[in-house]
Amino acid sequence: MKTTDVPRYTPDWLELREGADAAARSPELLEALGPRLSGPPLVIHDLGCGTGSMGRWLAPRLSGPQLWILHDRDPDLLDRAAVRMPRAATDGSRITVATARGDLSRLTASTLDGASLVTASALLDVLTPEEVDGIAAACAEAECPALLALSVVGRVELTPADPMDAEITEAFNAHQRRGGLVGPDAMAVASEAFARHGATVRTHASPWVLGAEHSALTAEWLRGWVGAAVDHRPELGAHAEAYLRRRLAMAAAGALRVVVHHHDLLALPAPRTLGAAA
Numbered sequence: 001m002k003t004t005d006v007p008r009y010t011p012d013w014l015e016l017r018e019g020a021d022a023a024a025r026s027p028e029l030l031e032a033l034g035p036r037l038s039g040p041p042l043v044i045h046d047l048g049c050g051t052g053s054m055g056r057w058l059a060p061r062l063s064g065p066q067l068w069i070l071h072d073r074d075p076d077l078l079d080r081a082a083v084r085m086p087r088a089a090t091d092g093s094r095i096t097v098a099t100a101r102g103d104l105s106r107l108t109a110s111t112l113d114g115a116s117l118v119t120a121s122a123l124l125d126v127l128t129p130e131e132v133d134g135i136a137a138a139c140a141e142a143e144c145p146a147l148l149a150l151s152v153v154g155r156v157e158l159t160p161a162d163p164m165d166a167e168i169t170e171a172f173n174a175h176q177r178r179g180g181l182v183g184p185d186a187m188a189v190a191s192e193a194f195a196r197h198g199a200t201v202r203t204h205a206s207p208w209v210l211g212a213e214h215s216a217l218t219a220e221w222l223r224g225w226v227g228a229a230v231d232h233r234p235e236l237g238a239h240a241e242a243y244l245r246r247r248l249a250m251a252a253a254g255a256l257r258v259v260v261h262h263h264d265l266l267a268l269p270a271p272r273t274l275g276a277a278a
Contacts, residue, residue, distance in 0.1 A: 018053045026204035029266040041065035047120040052081030054121040059086045065093045071100045109141035124151040124186035133193045140197035146267040154184030155261040164243045171229035187263045194267035206264045212254030
């Protein structure tokens with residue numbers, strides 16, 4: 001399945017999840033990345049940037065002048081992201097922005113020439129193994145680190161529990177793998193791909209923890225989660241509809257806690273040896 005076949009995310013959904021994404025991303029991996037960033041200026045490619053939430057989270061946490069190159073296939077999202085990017089780094093240095101519209105399956109090392117970092121958020125799980133390997137190969141050839149956040153891992157926890165939780169989770173995970181996408185296997189597939197291309201790989205948990213104060217996000221997530229499960233297994237039908245009504249009522253009452261498990265990945269390329277540089 002090509003990246004161009006993956007359903008587009010609406011700006012409203014991306015905006016709704018931004019706060020939870022920001023709270024979940026791993027500061028530990030960012031700290032480990034710091035010494036491996038080359039610049040100035042830092043040249044950062046944001047793949048599948050959406051409305052630019054990764055840039056809004058990461059750019060103010062980095063020092064020195066930065067050039068952000070935002071990649072997406074949706075021109076409207078690119079425009080939104082470019083307008084809303086921060087203009088100053090943590091030390092006041094200037095941030096500049098460029099956009100690149102296109103299909104990530106065509107990403108190559110030449111695209112990343114001079115890059116300090118490749119980053120993305122909530123992207124890996126909607127790619128095929130071949131597309132993940134293409135990103136890993138391009139980063140390896142360009143000797144560029146990658147910080148890839150918020151890939152689903154196929155686990156959710158809802159409190160209080162319901163007898164249908166496991167069945168909905170299983171059907172949703174199967175839906176995520178439709179058409180050969182990596183879905184909840186993204187971390188295993190990406191870790192193996194980057195390691196195969198010589199990178200040192202670290203991962204870190206980055207869960208959404210949704211309580212009463214996140215009722216709007218929880219409700220929208222529930223609708224999408226159950227809807228995808230039913231799309232994959234239509235026979236769930238009326239039972240899933242009743243389940244969704246119960247869960248939505250609990251979320252509206254502030255009586256539902258949801259943990260949606262994700263992981264972040266940091267891939268650091270192998271340092272070039274003197275022999276390789278000669």
